Amino acid sequence: MISTQASKLIGLTNNVKTKSKTKLITITSGKGGVGKSTFTANIAYLLAQKGLKIAVLDADIGLANMQVLFDIKPKTTFFDYIDGRKSLDEIILKTEYPNVSLIAGKSGYEYSNHSNTFVYTRVAEDIIALNEFDILLVDTGAGLNDYVKEFLSISDNILALTTTDPSALTDVYSLMKMLSLGKSKLMLCFNHTRNYKIGETISNSLVKLAQKNRLNSDFMVEYIGNVSTSAQISTTGRLRKLFTKEFILDESTKQMQVIIDYLIKNIH
Ligand SMILES: Nc1ncnc2c1ncn2[C@@H]1O[C@H](COP(=O)(O)OP(=O)(O)O)[C@@H](O)[C@H]1O
Ligand SMILES: [Mg+2]
Numbered sequence: 001m002i003s004t005q006a007s008k009l010i011g012l013t014n015n016v017k018t019k020s021k022t023k024l025i026t027i028t029s030g031k032g033g034v035g036k037s038t039f040t041a042n043i044a045y046l047l048a049q050k051g052l053k054i055a056v057l058d059a060d061i062g063l064a065n066m067q068v069l070f071d072i073k074p075k076t077t078f079f080d081y082i083d084g085r086k087s088l089d090e091i092i093l094k095t096e097y098p099n100v101s102l103i104a105g106k107s108g109y110e111y112s113n114h115s116n117t118f119v120y121t122r123v124a125e126d127i128i129a130l131n132e133f134d135i136l137l138v139d140t141g142a143g144l145n146d147y148v149k150e151f152l153s154i155s156d157n158i159l160a161l162t163t164t165d166p167s168a169l170t171d172v173y174s175l176m177k178m179l180s181l182g183k184s185k186l187m188l189c190f191n192h193t194r195n196y197k198i199g200e201t202i203s204n205s206l207v208k209l210a211q212k213n214r215l216n217s218d219f220m221v222e223y224i225g226n227v228s229t230s231a232q233i234s235t236t237g238r239l240r241k242l243f244t245k246e247f248i249l250d251e252s253t254k255q256m257q258v259i260i261d262y263l264i265k266n267i268h
Pocket of ligand 1: 029031032033034035036037038039065191192227228229230231233234235237252
């Protein structure tokens with residue numbers, strides 16, 4: 001049960017989004033294991049290198065591993081805030097990377113208690129209300145459960161990371177179908193994809209399929225880039241270092257640079 005103290009605290013933040021400088025980017029994928037957390041941590045670093053103040057919220061209940069990528073052993077997670085044990089300041093953790101803060105998550109938390117209540121998304125909204133960060137990146141879990149849907153529903157900048165794997169594409173199409181009902185746009189990135197054109201071609205096919213199936217025609221899918229497979233990405237991950245910092249000149253780093261340049265220009 002959520003404590004009354006916490007519910008009071010988090011009940012005060014409606015409509016803050018419009019007044020805050022903090023832009024929210026929700027990063028999702030239909031399928032797990034496509035590289036979403038690795039991608040999120042690295043683009044957080046690259047955005048911070050551009051002088052932006054970044055917060056990363058690990059909202060993956062299935063597999064919260066952002067703290068591993070940032071090499072932090074968190075004493076607090078965002079559930080301590082939801083449950084009223086900690087203040088917002090106490091759950092925003094500094095990382096070793098300048099201008100990158102982490103709000104850690106926790107695997108296996110019993111979220112069904114609060115399902116459809118927007119309790120979790122209030123954490124994101126309260127961070128936005130602080131007006132302290134330029135960008136809040138939310139790493140949602142894979143799949144389309146109620147919890148992920150809540151995070152998607154509060155976000156105007158949704159980025160899906162996928163691979164070219166047929167099952168990953170099927171999941172992305174389900175995501176498109178759902179988002180087309182209420183959102184205007186989905187940004188699409190392909191991981192494990194060497195060739196920019198391949199990502200573009202597949203994006204176009206997904207858009208054609210959407211047209212054929214008469215998804216809402218106001219809904220746009222925008223292809224924003226690809227990231228190659230690089231052997232060093234999992235190696236540096238295992239060493240708890242960030243790939244884009246250690247391998248500045250690698251092709252994958254450059255591809256992520258292109259993606260963050262797009263984000264800086266196009267998110268609202
Ligand atoms: N472009 C890439 N090249 C090589 N390995 C990658 C790449 N992207 C992710 N990985 C590796 O894939 C594995 C899963 O990545 P992770 O970010 O945990 O996925 P997700 O968050 O989608 O479940 C990790 O071992 C990670 O290092
Ligand atoms: Mg993950």
